[in-house]
Amino acid sequence: MLQRSLGLLILLVAGLALGAEPGQAGGHTLNIIDPQASAFNREVRGLLAWVMGFAALVFVVVIGALTYVTIRFRRTGKEAREPEQVHGNDRLEVIWTIIPTVIVLIIFGLTAQSMFKLDRPTPGAMVVEVRGWQFWWDFYYKDHGVRNSNELVLPVGKPVRFEVTGGDGSNYDVIHSFRITSMVGARDAIPGVVTHIEVTPEKVGTYYGQCVELCGASHANMRFRVKVVPQEEFDRWIEGAKAYQATTPTDPVLARGEELYKQQCAACHALKGVSQGLPQNPDLTFFGNRTTVGAGMWPNTPEYLERWIKNSPGMKPGIKMPAFPQLSDEEVKAIAAYLMSHKVEGLDFSNLEKF
Ligand code: HEC
Numbered sequence: 001m002l003q004r005s006l007g008l009l010i011l012l013v014a015g016l017a018l019g020a021e022p023g024q025a026g027g028h029t030l031n032i033i034d035p036q037a038s039a040f041n042r043e044v045r046g047l048l049a050w051v052m053g054f055a056a057l058v059f060v061v062v063i064g065a066l067t068y069v070t071i072r073f074r075r076t077g078k079e080a081r082e083p084e085q086v087h088g089n090d091r092l093e094v095i096w097t098i099i100p101t102v103i104v105l106i107i108f109g110l111t112a113q114s115m116f117k118l119d120r121p122t123p124g125a126m127v128v129e130v131r132g133w134q135f136w137w138d139f140y141y142k143d144h145g146v147r148n149s150n151e152l153v154l155p156v157g158k159p160v161r162f163e164v165t166g167g168d169g170s171n172y173d174v175i176h177s178f179r180i181t182s183m184v185g186a187r188d189a190i191p192g193v194v195t196h197i198e199v200t201p202e203k204v205g206t207y208y209g210q211c212v213e214l215c216g217a218s219h220a221n222m223r224f225r226v227k228v229v230p231q232e233e234f235d236r237w238i239e240g241a242k243a244y245q246a247t248t249p250t251d252p253v254l255a256r257g258e259e260l261y262k263q264q265c266a267a268c269h270a271l272k273g274v275s276q277g278l279p280q281n282p283d284l285t286f287f288g289n290r291t292t293v294g295a296g297m298w299p300n301t302p303e304y305l306e307r308w309i310k311n312s313p314g315m316k317p318g319i320k321m322p323a324f325p326q327l328s329d330e331e332v333k334a335i336a337a338y339l340m341s342h343k344v345e346g347l348d349f350s351n352l353e354k355f
């Protein structure tokens with residue numbers, strides 16, 4: 001009995017030590033309760049400390065009592081007769097019911113307090129509509145009339161209110177869940193329903209985002225990036241985005257790219273001033289500013305972008321974009337160059353530090 005509980009204890013500690021290894025994403029450690037990233041994280045960190053404190057207390061009391069009883073009442077072989085038999089102990093049973101109940105009530109109270117605090121809308125917060133599609137994210141800056149897909153640019157120190165929803169009510173819609181991993185907790189993205197979550201980013205940098213509700217074959221490939229930038233940079237981005245006007249390219253490669261884009265891609269994708277597209281496909285207007293391709297999956301380099309255009313379903317299973325085996329390498333290069341030429345000039349989001 002003693003050996004068995006010791007064995008279990010060792011297993012448990014080993015498990016905790018292994019489980020405590022921080023999660024990796026692209027060789028980078030994510031801290032889901034980084035206290036410097038947001039007040040949300042600090043709140044959750046505080047709650048976690050209470051829960052872990054109580055858990056440690058319960059662990060010590062239970063294992064302590066078990067160890068004591070095991071040693072104190074073990075069989076020694078010198079017993080003259082059977083020990084005295086006991087049936088129930090009202091006082092003890094009431095105590096061990098009341099104590100956990102009180103603990104649960106305290107945790108409930110603290111959690112409710114945090115939830116009310118975090119759910120309170122800040123007047124004047126910037127509103128971003130977040131829409132989850134299979135398998136990518138659409139971001140619409142309601143106050144500015146600007147749309148961007150898979151990458152969300154936010155000013156540091158300003159409250160943002162996310163209105164989270166999914167799809168457009170058509171029959172292939174499924175539920176997703178929006179989470180900026182190291183900044184703010186999850187909200188379900190449910191077609192036809194709007195949920196809210198608010199956060200004030202406090203540190204400039206790149207943040208990972210991820211769908212956290214199983215939604216199909218490429219659920220694990222449904223990511224996004226959040227670029228938290230100084231206010232001045234955000235203003236330049238949003239003004240540039242609002243005023244953006246696509247021009248007809250004079251460069252022959254880009255002109256060829258535009259021609260092919262109009263033939264092959266324009267029916268699905270929106271590109272301001274060039275094509276309307278359909279809402280269930282990502283907006284490509286500011287593709288030249290994107291740091292990733294495939295909804296936060298691969299770095300936006302010519303190799304990955306060209307591979308994507310040629311055979312995106314081969315890279316990301318289950319997506320609703322077709323492969324283009326009929327396009328030659330030159331044609332793919334021309335389309336890629338054309339997409340990269342659409343951007344707000346003078347901004348580079350690729351070197352922001354990762355959190
Ligand atoms: C049938 C509609 C459809 C057509 C046609 C189509 N796409 Fe797509 N495209 C999509 C969908 C849907 C996605 C989102 C895939 C995902 O990540 O789930 C996508 C994603 C993309 C992305 C990645 C966007 C991002 O932010 O990561 C690029 C780039 C892209 N398409 C380029 C093209 C080009 C170039 C063409 C034409 C050669 C094209 N697409 C044709 C539907 C389409």
Ligand SMILES: [Cu+2]
Pocket residue numbers: 176177211212213214215216218219220222
């Ligand atoms: Cu998902």
